[in-house]
Amino acid sequence: MNPNRLCALGTALVLVAPALAQQPPYQAPPPPQYQPPVQYQPPAQYQPPAQAPPQYQQAPPQYQQAPPQYQQAPPQYQQAPPQYQQAPPQYPVPPPPPPYQPYQSPSGSASTAHTQSQQGITYHPFRMWLGGGYSITQGSTVKDLLNDGGMGGLGIAWFPTASIPFGIRIDGSYTSHSQTLNGLNQASQSTGQNIGDGYTDIYGGDVDAEIDLPLGTRSREYFFGGVGWYRERTTLKSVTYQQGTICWFYCYPGYYPVYSTAQVSTTGWLPSWNAGIGFEFPLGGSASFFLDGRFLRIKQPNNGGYWDFIPIRAGIRF
Numbered sequence: 001m002n003p004n005r006l007c008a009l010g011t012a013l014v015l016v017a018p019a020l021a022q023q024p025p026y027q028a029p030p031p032p033q034y035q036p037p038v039q040y041q042p043p044a045q046y047q048p049p050a051q052a053p054p055q056y057q058q059a060p061p062q063y064q065q066a067p068p069q070y071q072q073a074p075p076q077y078q079q080a081p082p083q084y085q086q087a088p089p090q091y092p093v094p095p096p097p098p099p100y101q102p103y104q105s106p107s108g109s110a111s112t113a114h115t116q117s118q119q120g121i122t123y124h125p126f127r128m129w130l131g132g133g134y135s136i137t138q139g140s141t142v143k144d145l146l147n148d149g150g151m152g153g154l155g156i157a158w159f160p161t162a163s164i165p166f167g168i169r170i171d172g173s174y175t176s177h178s179q180t181l182n183g184l185n186q187a188s189q190s191t192g193q194n195i196g197d198g199y200t201d202i203y204g205g206d207v208d209a210e211i212d213l214p215l216g217t218r219s220r221e222y223f224f225g226g227v228g229w230y231r232e233r234t235t236l237k238s239v240t241y242q243q244g245t246i247c248w249f250y251c252y253p254g255y256y257p258v259y260s261t262a263q264v265s266t267t268g269w270l271p272s273w274n275a276g277i278g279f280e281f282p283l284g285g286s287a288s289f290f291l292d293g294r295f296l297r298i299k300q301p302n303n304g305g306y307w308d309f310i311p312i313r314a315g316i317r318f
Helices: 003-022 109-118 180-189
Strands: 126-138 150-159 166-178 193-215 219-248 250-266 270-284 288-297 306-317
Touching: 126 166, 126 288, 150 306, 166 306, 180 193, 180 219, 180 250, 193 250, 193 270, 219 288
Parallel strands: none
Antiparallel strands: 126 150, 126 306, 150 166, 166 193, 193 219, 219 250, 219 270, 270 288, 288 306
């Protein structure tokens, strides 16, 4: 370093040191004294002004002059609107169509039958029926002795008036039932013979009430029921085998069965009751096709219980 600069720096320090030694030490200012908060003073109560507000001394001006009115009525049309002096043209009315003429076939029979069948079932005070069907045995008592069988019958019905669909009918029927194997065995034990064939014929009639209800224009249903009386005729046939010549495509010696009537028994008239439902469809003219079914119960003699059947019939009414 330069010796001259060092000498000048030392001289400055000698001159400043006494001045710095004479300054008093630093003293911090005293803290501020606590001042209590000013006590809360509620606001002064409102005092109305001593002098009332000024009032208007002068009433508002009023219009002295009424509004103008129209003195002149609006103009009116003095001339009526023109009218048409000429009537509108009249168009000619077309002639009415010719009356309907139903088609008639050259023969005339087919068209007549079709037209009558479209008219539905016509009313007749007296009607007869003829038909046949199948009789189904019901219950363990009769099923153990008889098989199901075929039947046929006829009847007549009377309807007093067309306004009330109520009538009385009388039906007669004939049914034939073959004997079951158990029935043939019982017959063999009771007669002491070898019974190989047998059947029971049941015939009688019923007096029933009938109510007809329409099912549209092409059919109707009917309900019927009443009482009746029937007889049962049982035929038993014994079988024996004889030696001879049997021919079947060719002849050979053998034994063939020979049946002979062993016993025929007929009961008295047995009471019964029945109820059923049927449907009827027109065929043309006064003829109609019917299909019905009923429940038939016949009381057996000597407290033998009841025999139940369900005959299903179909036929023609006319």
